[in-house]
Amino acid sequence: MRFPPPPFAARLAQAVATAGTPLCVGIDPWPDRLPGARPGDSRDTLAALAARFGHAVVNAVVGQVAAVKPQFAFFEQLGPPGMAALAEVCAAATEAGLVVVGDAKRGDIGSTAAAYAAATLAPDAPFRCDALTVSPFLGPDTLEPFLAAADAAQGGLFVLLRTSNAGSARWQAPVADDLAGWLTDAGAARQGADGLSNVGAVVGATHPGALAAMRSKLPHAWLLVPGFGAQGGTARDVAAAARSDGLGALIVSARGATFPDKADGAYDADPTTWIRARVADIVSELRAEWPRFGVVR
Numbered sequence: 001m002r003f004p005p006p007p008f009a010a011r012l013a014q015a016v017a018t019a020g021t022p023l024c025v026g027i028d029p030w031p032d033r034l035p036g037a038r039p040g041d042s043r044d045t046l047a048a049l050a051a052r053f054g055h056a057v058v059n060a061v062v063g064q065v066a067a068v069k070p071q072f073a074f075f076e077q078l079g080p081p082g083m084a085a086l087a088e089v090c091a092a093a094t095e096a097g098l099v100v101v102g103d104a105k106r107g108d109i110g111s112t113a114a115a116y117a118a119a120t121l122a123p124d125a126p127f128r129c130d131a132l133t134v135s136p137f138l139g140p141d142t143l144e145p146f147l148a149a150a151d152a153a154q155g156g157l158f159v160l161l162r163t164s165n166a167g168s169a170r171w172q173a174p175v176a177d178d179l180a181g182w183l184t185d186a187g188a189a190r191q192g193a194d195g196l197s198n199v200g201a202v203v204g205a206t207h208p209g210a211l212a213a214m215r216s217k218l219p220h221a222w223l224l225v226p227g228f229g230a231q232g233g234t235a236r237d238v239a240a241a242a243r244s245d246g247l248g249a250l251i252v253s254a255r256g257a258t259f260p261d262k263a264d265g266a267y268d269a270d271p272t273t274w275i276r277a278r279v280a281d282i283v284s285e286l287r288a289e290w291p292r293f294g295v296v297r
Contacts, residue, residue: 008156015066026254047081054089060275107135117149131156164204164227205233229256
C-alpha cells in the first residue's frame with residue numbers, strides 16, 4: 001500500500017531542521033553565464049549546458065540545504081530543449097531528496113490556472129515541484145485551482161506578497177494587509193502539528209521592515225525570501241523572516257550561490273566544487289544570525 005506524502009509544510013520543516021539552515025539555492029541558468037557557454041551557442045547547446053548546470057547545483061547542495069528553486073523562465077527561453085532540461089533538473093532534485101520550489105509566478109483564471117497547476121503540482125506533472133510561486137493579482141478566485149492541485153498532491157504555494165524589486169511597493173503595499181488576511185484564512189485549514197501552513201508568501205529581503213511586519217501578520221505561513229545576497233539583503237535582514245523556533249523562512253540565494261564574479265576555468269570545466277564551497281560559506285553566514293533560534297544543527 002502506498003501512503004500519501006506528508007503535507008508540504010511538514011516536509012519543508014523537516015528538511016530545514018535536518019539541513020540546519022533555511023537556505024534555498026536558486027537554479028537560474030543564465031545563458032551568458034552558464035559554465036562552458038560560448039558566444040553563438042545554439043539553443044540546443046545552451047539547453048544541454050543548462051541541464052548540466054542544474055545537475056551540478058543539485059549535486060553541490062544536497063546534504064547542505066533544504067531546497068532548490070528552479071527559475072522556469074531561464075529554461076523556457078531556450079525552447080523545447082530548455083523545457084526538457086527543466087523537467088530533468090526538477091526530477092533530479094526530487095530524486096536527491098531536496099524540496100523543489102518551482103519559481104514560475106503563474107496566475108490566470110479558471111481552466112488556464114488549473115492547467116498551469118497540473119503542469120507543476122500534480123503527481124504526474126511534467127515539471128513536478130513540491131511547491132509553486134503564484135501571482136494573486138487577478139483576484140482570489142484565480143488561486144483556487146492552484147490550491148486544489150496543491151491540496152490533492154500535499155504540495156504548497158508561495159503567493160507573491162511583497163517582492164524584492166524596487167518598484168514593488170507602488171502596487172503591492174496598498175493591498176498587502178488584505179492579501180495577508182486572505183493568506184491567513186486560506187492557510188488556517190492547511191496547518192500541520194507545528195502550526196505551519198502549506199500556503200506561504202513571497203516577501204523580499206530588500207524590504208526588511210515589510211519582512212518583519214509580514215512575519216508578524218502571518219505567524220503560520222512559510223515565507224520565501226528572495227533578494228538575499230546579490231540583491232542586497234543581508235543575513236541580519238532575513239533573520240526577521242523566521243519564527244522564534246527558527247522555522248517558517250526559506251532564504252533564497254541564486255546568482256550569489258552559483259556564479260563566480262570572475263571567469264574561472266575550473267568552474268567552467270565542472271562547477272560542482274565551486275558551488276559546494278560557496279554554498280557552505282553562505283550557510284555559515286546565515287548561521288551567524290540564526291543561533292538565537294532553535295533550528296537543529
